[in-house]
Amino acid sequence: MTIEFLIVIIITIIFVIIATVEFFVFQKNVNTEKSLAERERDAKHKMYEISILNELSDRIGYSLSVQNVIEIIIRSLREFVNYTAVSYMLLLPEKIIFRAYLEKSVSHKFIDDIKVKMLNSISALLNVDFQNKKIEETLWGVASSGGLEEVAGSFFNIPIVISNKVVGLMTVADTQAGFYKEEEMTTLYKTSQQAARAVTRLQGVVELEKSKLNAMVASITDGVVMTDMDYEILVVNPAAKRAVGLENKNDLAVSDFAGVLAGKFDFKDKIEESIRLDKVFLSGEVSLTSGFFQIAVSPVKDNWKTLGCVVVFRDITHEKEVERIKDDFTSMIVHELRSPLDSIKKIIELMRSSEVKKARQIEYLQMIYGGSSDMLELINNLLDIAKIEAGKFELIKQPSSIKEIIESRVLFFNIAAKDARVKITSCFGKNIPDKVEFDSHTISQVLNNLISNAIKFNREDGSVVVQALLHKKGENIEKEAKDSKINWFIKKNMAEVPDSLLVAVTNSGQGIAPDQINKLFNKFFQVKTVFAQKGGTGLGLAITKSIIDSHGGIVGVESIEGQGATFYFTLPIN
Amino acid sequence: MVNKSKKILIVDDSKNYLFILSQTFTEEGFSVVTAENGEEGLEAVKNEKPDLILLDIEMPKMDGITMSRKLKELNIHVPIIFLTNMSDVGHISDATETAADYMIKSDVNIKDIVSRVKDRLSQKA
Numbered sequence: 104m105t106i107e108f109l110i111v112i113i114i115t116i117i118f119v120i121i122a123t124v125e126f127f128v129f130q131k132n133v134n135t136e137k138s139l140a141e142r143e144r145d146a147k148h149k150m151y152e153i154s155i156l157n158e159l160s161d162r163i164g165y166s167l168s169v170q171n172v173i174e175i176i177i178r179s180l181r182e183f184v185n186y187t188a189v190s191y192m193l194l195l196p197e198k199i200i201f202r203a204y205l206e207k208s209v210s211h212k213f214i215d216d217i218k219v220k221m222l223n224s225i226s227a228l229l230n231v232d233f234q235n236k237k238i239e240e241t242l243w244g245v246a247s248s249g250g251l252e253e254v255a256g257s258f259f260n261i262p263i264v265i266s267n268k269v270v271g272l273m274t275v276a277d278t279q280a281g282f283y284k285e286e287e288m289t290t291l292y293k294t295s296q297q298a299a300r301a302v303t304r305l306q307g308v309v310e311l312e313k314s315k316l317n318a319m320v321a322s323i324t325d326g327v328v329m330t331d332m333d334y335e336i337l338v339v340n341p342a343a344k345r346a347v348g349l350e351n352k353n354d355l356a357v358s359d360f361a362g363v364l365a366g367k368f369d370f371k372d373k374i375e376e377s378i379r380l381d382k383v384f385l386s387g388e389v390s391l392t393s394g395f396f397q398i399a400v401s402p403v404k405d406n407w408k409t410l411g412c413v414v415v416f417r418d419i420t421h422e423k424e425v426e427r428i429k430d431d432f433t434s435m436i437v438h439e440l441r442s443p444l445d446s447i448k449k450i451i452e453l454m455r456s457s458e459v460k461k462a463r464q465i466e467y468l469q470m471i472y473g474g475s476s477d478m479l480e481l482i483n484n485l486l487d488i489a490k491i492e493a494g495k496f497e498l499i500k501q502p503s504s505i506k507e508i509i510e511s512r513v514l515f516f517n518i519a520a521k522d523a524r525v526k527i528t529s530c531f532g533k534n535i536p537d538k539v540e541f542d543s544h545t546i547s548q549v550l551n552n553l554i555s556n557a558i559k560f561n562r563e564d565g566s567v568v569v570q571a572l573l574h575k576k577g578e579n580i581e582k583e584a585k586d587s588k589i590n591w592f593i594k595k596n597m598a599e600v601p602d603s604l605l606v607a608v609t610n611s612g613q614g615i616a617p618d619q620i621n622k623l624f625n626k627f628f629q630v631k632t633v634f635a636q637k638g639g640t641g642l643g644l645a646i647t648k649s650i651i652d653s654h655g656g657i658v659g660v661e662s663i664e665g666q667g668a669t670f671y672f673t674l675p676i677n
Numbered sequence: 678m679v680n681k682s683k684k685i686l687i688v689d690d691s692k693n694y695l696f697i698l699s700q701t702f703t704e705e706g707f708s709v710v711t712a713e714n715g716e717e718g719l720e721a722v723k724n725e726k727p728d729l730i731l732l733d734i735e736m737p738k739m740d741g742i743t744m745s746r747k748l749k750e751l752n753i754h755v756p757i758i759f760l761t762n763m764s765d766v767g768h769i770s771d772a773t774e775t776a777a778d779y780m781i782k783s784d785v786n787i788k789d790i791v792s793r794v795k796d797r798l799s800q801k802a
Contacts, residue, residue: 438735441762445782446693452787453697470693 205244256280326416394420532572532587715739
């Protein structure tokens with residue numbers, strides 16, 4: 104045995120080595136191929152996941168119903184899983200939807216088998232019996248009586264959970280047994296979970312936005328009604344219900360509104376017109392039992408598409424009331440100016456036409472004088488009010504003597520008082536300071552107004568007393584009056600009122616009813632009452648209030664019906 | 678033609694106006710009754726039974742239109758001449774069914790009022 108034998112052995116060893124190496128290389132290749140295949144499959148699974156989620160996100164703009172989600176997942180399923188049939192069940196309140204997609208032709212037995220298995224799964228999941236639920240069934244593919252008489256050999260379920268509720272079940276089944284691998288089931292499971300979670304989150308966002316919108320619309324004080332293109336009411340807020348008097352009705356329809364507005368506003372027609380012509384309509388005043396409204400109708404659009412229509416009810420009852428008061432005020436002024444002017448013209452006509460006796464002439468002249476004075480006073484009052492409202496009413500406060508001013512006014516009104524058969528006097532409390540800071544011209548005007556009213560609204564042989572005292576903060580006003588021997592109707596608690604001059608004009612007229620007192624200092628006081636009968640307009644009181652307000656004082660009136668009244672004001676002492 | 682003892686009721690819220698008109702008509706030989714608003718006017722019609730009413734429209738408490746309507750309801754048919762300002766004319770035609778007789782205060786003289794009254798009264802006769 105020699106070199107030949109050695110050479111053979113070496114060559115054999117080399118071959119063995121080569122073979123082993125090749126074997127290992129081969130193995131490695133196989134492994135590589137194997138992991139390649141695996142990787143390919145993993146990649147396929149990932150792509151499936153991604154494509155599903157992509158498609159879902161594409162469709163999020165449209166109505167993303169659970170059923171749509173399931174269909175999306177199922178549609179691409181056959182790309183990476185083999186199956187005989189894939190099916191799903193969706194639980195609705197009144198029925199169960201069952202859909203199956205068949206890849207191969209199967210028998211009805213197969214389908215029934217799947218149905219039973221699915222129902223059992225769901226029952227187990229929810230602990231509920233579904234025996235009596237109606238099942239709406241749809242099949243895609245071929246199911247025949249001549250098909251494979253086989254039942255499901257392999258089969259796995261994926262529950263569908265939205266917002267923590269089980270809403271259905273997805274099932275993949277095959278006639279062959281042992282078909283499904285863990286990775287496939289896991290991928291499908293994960294994808295469904297993620298899709299379901301996306302839908303849940305989306306539903307949450309939609310609910311939140313909806314409730315925000317509802318809260319906002321509910322709190323709007325105008326009535327808001329929104330309809331869709333089919334005249335179904337989408338939104339109606341409490342204010343709208345109140346406007347038409349249907350607060351207690353739920354589920355309002357367009358016909359309810361049309362009924363209430365019949366003859367006043369063409370509800371349905373206006374909505375239709377607004378949408379058709381793409382125009383906004385504003386109605387005139389519409390009178391409803393709850394008040395006056397202005398109704399606006401406008402189409403609602405999302406970029407180019409018309410979604411429906413919105414109707415807004417604006418309550419203009421208050422505005423109308425204010426308008427009416429202003430109109431009354433204006434016509435009152437016109438009347439108060441026109442009347443005296445006409446009389447004056449007629450008087451002059453009389454005086455010119457015939458031989459008028461001297462005594463009669465004097466009477467006529469007095470009437471002309473009276474009429475002219477009344478008109479002049481009204482015009483002056485109007486100008487004052489205009490100035491006050493424009494903020495241009497100026498006060499010149501100087502140290503002035505209230506006693507002097509009151510005494511001069513009493514003197515001035517002596518004649519008028521005598522004509523009216525009324526006695527006018529003044530009464531001063533002790534300790535009234537000689538000089539106090541105020542605008543003597545306007546305070547004179549105030550006294551003129553109060554005194555002339557007191558004389559006018561008095562009875563025969565009645566009295567007018569102009570009173571003044573020094574009020575100290577914290578003191579009881581009735582005590583202060585008593586100490587100064589002043590009689591008036593003031594009972595109000597003035598303890599909080601700071602140190603002031605309190606000036607009052609007390610008359611013995613018929614007094615003022617409590618419900619009238621609030622209106623007195625308002626320039627829009629209902630004039631067709633006391634003032635109109637006795638002449639004058641009541642504007643003077645409004646001006647008086649402005650003047651005293653500007654001085655930082657307060658005005659007021661207290662009265663006992665049948666006995667008389669006291670009009671008073673305060674001038675703070677700085 | 679005109680019976681001089683006819684009674685005229687004048688209803689107007691302006692004392693001056695009442696004074697002027699009543700002076701005038703008294704001098705023309707009529708007997709005159711006055712009232713200052715619709716309420717007083719109604720009472721005066723019931724108590725005094727005038728032959729004609731000169732009726733102002735804008736008055737407090739009860740205006741002229743309302744008073745004329747109430748007279749109609751009470752079946753009292755006294756001839757009425759409304760005395761009005763321009764702004765009232767519409768109201769008159771709304772309120773009265775028959776053609777209403779009216780005069781626009783600012784457009785007429787006292788003489789015109791007197792002659793209209795006389796015409797109206799002679800129509801009745």
